[in-house]
Amino acid sequence: MSQWIPWLSHFEVKVAEIDHQHRELFRMFNELCDATWDGKGKDSIKASIKFLAQYVVNHFATEEKFMTHHKYPRLPEHKKAHDDFTAEVTDFIQEHEDKDISSELVVSVIIKLGDWTRDHIRGMDQELGKFLNTVALLN
């Protein structure tokens, strides 16, 4: 599999469930770029994008479960970042539902989603990981 959006070990936030889902997300991003570039059918690409979007929603729910359970003080702004991103992805899917999408567009959108995810992990998720490791998980 090509590393369109490489996973680097320093992205880990040291919370097993979250790290597992992050790695899985990157695997899906790369798999989707490969499938698109290999000229896989548009319907299967669209189905994969929808699956990926649902995975993202479930993943955000996992992080928010940790935040709620451990009373993370920055929950509101972290959740807002999740909600804004979800809305953007949902809009893209709805807008392109019945349209023919080019491979270039799919790859560029996936790379954009991957960039956002990487930046989000390095910022907000790292901070959450530190909180969970130093404050919450020790209690």
Ligand SMILES: [Fe+2]
């Ligand atoms: Fe997050």
